[in-house]
Amino acid sequence: MSIKTKFAGDKFKVRVEKKVKDSFMRGAVASATDTINGRKNQLTAEMGNWEDWRNHGEEIRKHVLENLDYYLHQFSENVAKNGGHVYFAANAEEANKYIREVVQKKNAKKIIKAKSMVTEEIGMNDSLEEIGCEVVESDLGEFILQLDDKEPPSHIVVPTLHKNKEQMRAVFERKLNYEGSSQPEELALCARKVLREKFLAADVGVIGCNFAIAETGSTTLVTNEGNADLVADLPKTLIVCMGMERIVPTFEEMDVLVGLLTRSAVGQKLTSYVTNLTGPRREGDVDGPEEFHVVIVDNGRSNILGTEFQPVLQCIRCAACINICPVYRHIGGHAYGSIYPGPIGIVLTPLLDGYEGNKELPYASTLCAACTEVCPVKIPLHQLIRRHREIIVEKEGKAPFSEKMMMKAFGLGTSNASLYNMASRMAHSVVKPLTKGDKITKGVGPLKEWTDYKDMPKPNKERFRDWFKKHKGGNN
Amino acid sequence: MKVSLFGTCLVDVLKADIGKATVELLEHLGCEVDYPEGQICCGQPTYNSGYLNETIPAMKRMIDVFADSKYVVGPSGSCVYMLHEYPHIFKDDPVYGPKAKALAEKSYELTQFIVEVMGIEDVGATFNGKVTYHPSCHMTRLLGVKNPPLTLLKNVKGLEFTELPQKEYCCGFGGTFSVKMGRISEKIVDEKVEHVKETGAEYLTGADYSCLMNISGRMERLGVPVKVLHIAQILNSR
Numbered sequence: 001m002s003i004k005t006k007f008a009g010d011k012f013k014v015r016v017e018k019k020v021k022d023s024f025m026r027g028a029v030a031s032a033t034d035t036i037n038g039r040k041n042q043l044t045a046e047m048g049n050w051e052d053w054r055n056h057g058e059e060i061r062k063h064v065l066e067n068l069d070y071y072l073h074q075f076s077e078n079v080a081k082n083g084g085h086v087y088f089a090a091n092a093e094e095a096n097k098y099i100r101e102v103v104q105k106k107n108a109k110k111i112i113k114a115k116s117m118v119t120e121e122i123g124m125n126d127s128l129e130e131i132g133c134e135v136v137e138s139d140l141g142e143f144i145l146q147l148d149d150k151e152p153p154s155h156i157v158v159p160t161l162h163k164n165k166e167q168m169r170a171v172f173e174r175k176l177n178y179e180g181s182s183q184p185e186e187l188a189l190c191a192r193k194v195l196r197e198k199f200l201a202a203d204v205g206v207i208g209c210n211f212a213i214a215e216t217g218s219t220t221l222v223t224n225e226g227n228a229d230l231v232a233d234l235p236k237t238l239i240v241c242m243g244m245e246r247i248v249p250t251f252e253e254m255d256v257l258v259g260l261l262t263r264s265a266v267g268q269k270l271t272s273y274v275t276n277l278t279g280p281r282r283e284g285d286v287d288g289p290e291e292f293h294v295v296i297v298d299n300g301r302s303n304i305l306g307t308e309f310q311p312v313l314q315c316i317r318c319a320a321c322i323n324i325c326p327v328y329r330h331i332g333g334h335a336y337g338s339i340y341p342g343p344i345g346i347v348l349t350p351l352l353d354g355y356e357g358n359k360e361l362p363y364a365s366t367l368c369a370a371c372t373e374v375c376p377v378k379i380p381l382h383q384l385i386r387r388h389r390e391i392i393v394e395k396e397g398k399a400p401f402s403e404k405m406m407m408k409a410f411g412l413g414t415s416n417a418s419l420y421n422m423a424s425r426m427a428h429s430v431v432k433p434l435t436k437g438d439k440i441t442k443g444v445g446p447l448k449e450w451t452d453y454k455d456m457p458k459p460n461k462e463r464f465r466d467w468f469k470k471h472k473g474g475n476n
Numbered sequence: 477m478k479v480s481l482f483g484t485c486l487v488d489v490l491k492a493d494i495g496k497a498t499v500e501l502l503e504h505l506g507c508e509v510d511y512p513e514g515q516i517c518c519g520q521p522t523y524n525s526g527y528l529n530e531t532i533p534a535m536k537r538m539i540d541v542f543a544d545s546k547y548v549v550g551p552s553g554s555c556v557y558m559l560h561e562y563p564h565i566f567k568d569d570p571v572y573g574p575k576a577k578a579l580a581e582k583s584y585e586l587t588q589f590i591v592e593v594m595g596i597e598d599v600g601a602t603f604n605g606k607v608t609y610h611p612s613c614h615m616t617r618l619l620g621v622k623n624p625p626l627t628l629l630k631n632v633k634g635l636e637f638t639e640l641p642q643k644e645y646c647c648g649f650g651g652t653f654s655v656k657m658g659r660i661s662e663k664i665v666d667e668k669v670e671h672v673k674e675t676g677a678e679y680l681t682g683a684d685y686s687c688l689m690n691i692s693g694r695m696e697r698l699g700v701p702v703k704v705l706h707i708a709q710i711l712n713s714r
Contacts, residue, residue: 013659016657016659016660017659020659020660020663026663326645326646326648326664327657327660327664329664329667330660330663330664330667331660331663362526363653363656363657364657364660365650365653366613366646366648366649366650366651366653366661366664367524367650367651367653368613368614368617368646368650369613369614369617369618370613370617370644370645370646372617373617386523386524386526388526389524389525389526390526390527390528391526392526393525393526393527394526394527394528394529399526403525407522407525407527407530408527408530410521410522410530411522411527411529411530411531411533411534413516414485414516414517414519414522414533414534414537415516415533415534415536415537417514417516420516424485424488424489427489439696441697446655447655449654449655449656449658450654450655450658450693452658452662453658453659453661453662453665453694453697454662454665454690454693454694454696454697455692455693455696455697456689456693457490457491457689457693459489459490460488460489460490460491460492462492463488463489463492464483464487464488464489464491464492464495464496465483465488465511465513467492467495467496468481468483468495468499468511471496471499472511
């Protein structure tokens with residue numbers, strides 16, 4: 001897998017059409033996001049000064065991005081001091097090449113993974129499978145998707161958000177000969193049994209990173225399943241994969257951001273586990289890897305630095321914007337064709353992957369700004385989405401010709417009084433053939449997409465401005 | 477109090493009744509209303525679709541048209557917010573930058589103007605019926621106007637107010653989104669319609685005609701018998 005998922009092959013409209021008809025998926029998404037949003041609202045309200053925390057979060061992320069070179073240097077120095085290895089990967093190929101080399105040097109065949117979106121982004125699993133490794137996802141959601149013929153995640157925090165428990169049970173039955181109920185506890189127990197063996201047998205662990213602490217060279221991953229601890233502690237070799245912007249200066253800022261992350265992501269004060277890793281096993285340690293590698297992935301991020309899109313790098317991957325998005329709610333994550341769906345995905349995907357094949361994404365937003373309002377680090381998501389549209393139209397020249405003509409006409413009509421007066425006076429009679437009673441039910445051109453689903457009022461016989469003139473005349 | 481009405485293009489062409497109600501309401505409250513004739517559209521449809529160059533002349537026009545007004549008041553949170561976006565758009569323009577800032581500072585959404593500028597919480601309206609209210613996204617999130625419409629509605633005699641479930645969710649209009657992504661828009665508005673039905677209200681109201689046109693357009697198509705009125709029409713009922 002890469003940033004684009006296997007669904008990206010279909011045209012966006014085709015994907016949407018498939019997904020809006022999937023009532024199971026839409027039901028699962030609505031119910032899961034309502035639950036998460038409810039818990040999140042309760043927890044953020046409880047704090048009493050959530051806005052202050054958001055400001056603080058934004059301040060930390062902005063500071064880090066403005067001094068990213070300094071903190072990356074400090075972080076890598078400290079990883080080395082702790083006895084670990086750091087590799088800077090400019091792109092997916094470099095990252096995969098390094099990871100393969102580490103794995104091959106160890107003659108490793110069995111890889112166990114904890115949650116990491118950046119390994120999805122670079123397509124690490126496929127790269128390791130190509131050299132004959134078995135890669136097992138230990139995050140429960142990712143585990144289920146991997147079992148289900150490597151279905152792509154539909155959400156960055158809850159990868160199986162699109163599935164209900166009966167569908168998950170069916171996957172277990174098909175792939176693991178599971179005969180139990182669809183009770184989440186029972187399903188988890190089954191996964192645990194399978195995974196325990198995989199943990200014990202693994203040669204190399206691969207783990208993601210929510211935050212990398214410059215001052216100590218540590219990395220942090222939050223989970224609710226504890227699988228990250230097992231991935232980090234049992235295999236002899238550990239590889240941490242991180243996007244280059246995951247840095248925080250010290251544990252103090254990490255503490256602030258973890259609080260913002262867990263509250264925003266799942267409505268928890270803290271996840272059950274916060275796994276902090278500081279280098280390989282030291283003398284006297286009872287567990288931990290003998291070899292500790294950190295792969296810092298750029299893959300297009302440094303091109304965003306210093307541009308108007310820099311705020312998107314503030315993201316802490318909480319998915320609050322996804323959970324609140326009205327579009328995501330009805331089409332689910334797969335329709336976006338990117339491993340990063342929802343508002344954050346709309347902004348990030350064209351930046352990392354280019355506009356080619358992603359140019360419909362910025363239009364999959366009502367610009368309602370719920371994403372911007374909910375973001376714990378105050379990324380102006382709806383503004384960045386709108387800015388993508390401008391680039392698609394003006395720089396990339398990728399807008400459809402008919403739309404361009406229509407927008408030019410609209411631009412003229414709204415800046416030229418005689419044109420506007422002519423068009424608005426004529427509107428009532430022009431649309432007459434399309435009307436039924438006092439409404440338009442079968443539109444043409446751009447109106448068609450409206451009247452396919454909704455009625456449209458018929459234009460006024462007398463424009464408001466004509467009434468106003470008479471009204472004023474009468475008063476004088 | 478002298479007020480310049482920013483009528484919005486949708487009201488001018490599609491729903492003159494909302495403009496009439498707005499004028500009558502403001503006059504009833506003692507305002508002297510004018511309607512600068514040169515106004516057309518705030519430019520939001522092209523601007524939000526990514527056509528900035530095509531929008532500049534329309535925005536400059538609006539800035540010039542309202543240059544001499546003391547207050548600019550419009551019956552649409554979204555369109556009024558667009559005027560507040562102008563200073564950001566023209567921030568590097570030495571001529572229109574300051575003018576845009578001046579326009580934004582004197583522009584108000586109708587209910588915001590009545591409550592926050594005029595200091596009126598009861599407009600003396602009477603309206604008999606069960607009413608629910610959709611708080612539109614741009615008005616609440618971007619313009620930051622949440623309470624004024626509710627304050628005014630709650631003081632209307634005879635009006636029984638009922639809260640809309642999941643009211644903060646977008647109605648699915650989204651400007652050109654509704655004609656570019658009609659299928660998604662349909663699904664979003666369907667959920668809104670379900671919530672409107674759940675309230676048992678006879679009337680749905682709001683302070684943005686574009687959102688109301690979207691919801692009522694779907695309700696009419698589905699045969700949902702809830703009547704839709706702009707908040708100015710309710711506040712102008714006596």
